[in-house]
Amino acid sequence: SQQGEEDPQALSIQEGENATMNCSYKTSINNLQWYRQNSGRGLVHLILIRSNEREKHSGRLRVTLDTSKKSSSLLITASRAADTASYFCATDAVSYNTDKLIFGTGTRLQVFP
Amino acid sequence: DTGVSQDPRHKITKRGQNVTFRCDPISEHNRLYWYRQTLGQGPEFLTYFQNEAQLEKSRLLSDRFSAERPKGSFSTLEIQRTEQGDSAMYLCASSSTRAFFNEQFFGPGTRLTVL
Numbered sequence: 297s298q299q300g301e302e303d304p305q306a307l308s309i310q311e312g313e314n315a316t317m318n319c320s321y322k323t324s325i326n327n328l329q330w331y332r333q334n335s336g337r338g339l340v341h342l343i344l345i346r347s348n349e350r351e352k353h354s355g356r357l358r359v360t361l362d363t364s365k366k367s368s369s370l371l372i373t374a375s376r377a378a379d380t381a382s383y384f385c386a387t388d389a390v391s392y393n394t395d396k397l398i399f400g401t402g403t404r405l406q407v408f409p
Numbered sequence: 410d411t412g413v414s415q416d417p418r419h420k421i422t423k424r425g426q427n428v429t430f431r432c433d434p435i436s437e438h439n440r441l442y443w444y445r446q447t448l449g450q451g452p453e454f455l456t457y458f459q460n461e462a463q464l465e466k467s468r469l470l471s472d473r474f475s476a477e478r479p480k481g482s483f484s485t486l487e488i489q490r491t492e493q494g495d496s497a498m499y500l501c502a503s504s505s506t507r508a509f510f511n512e513q514f515f516g517p518g519t520r521l522t523v524l
Binding site: 327329337340341344346384386388395396397399400 | 415440454
């Protein structure tokens with residue numbers, strides 16, 4: 297079963313705009329990770345944020361984590377057509393006592409040139 | 410290329426046939442994971458290995474599914490008597506317990522179509 301949900305399910309923007317997608321999860325976590333998936337391809341790891349961190353940056357990516365609300369957001373600044381992909385958050389839940397990742401349902405991002 | 414590789418990339422089979430997929434993890438990674446992804450959904454965990462030991466299996470992994478990692482390196486996932494509901498992308502990932510965080514690196518996936 298999915299751990300949580302991403303919001304929105306789909307997002308369309310113009311190149312140069314910022315894209316924000318949100319992720320909610322259900323249980324206490326060790327870490328939260330964001331992955332990108334181009335159509336029909338495997339997942340590419342973008343960024344990991346630990347449960348004791350609140351914000352993290354990597355290039356044009358900014359991730360926030362609010363463990364009290366069990367939610368995270370991914371911001372892509374100055375988007376490019378190449379950012380078109382599906383984006384998933386994934387957590388490794390403390391309560392499961394395992395390293396398996398539990399994925400959300402994903403946000404499909406379309407960036408128009 | 411030192412990333413995770415999977416073979417084949419695509420497999421089309423008839424219902425009732427057996428299929429086997431292979432995953433080669435990043436060479437220094439001792440953990441290997443299998444996930445399944447259906448259209449429009451996020452990946453769902455199937456099973457994982459630490460070295461050659463299979464540590465956990467999801468309830469999604471029915472008795473028609475079997476996974477092995479005999480020498481702690483590559484892994485195979487076999488589906489016997491395939492059903493149309495098995496059509497999905499099968500993803501393999503690897504990680505290292507020596508890494509501080511559980512960052513998993515994914516392969517390109519094997520897309521299975523059962524006719």
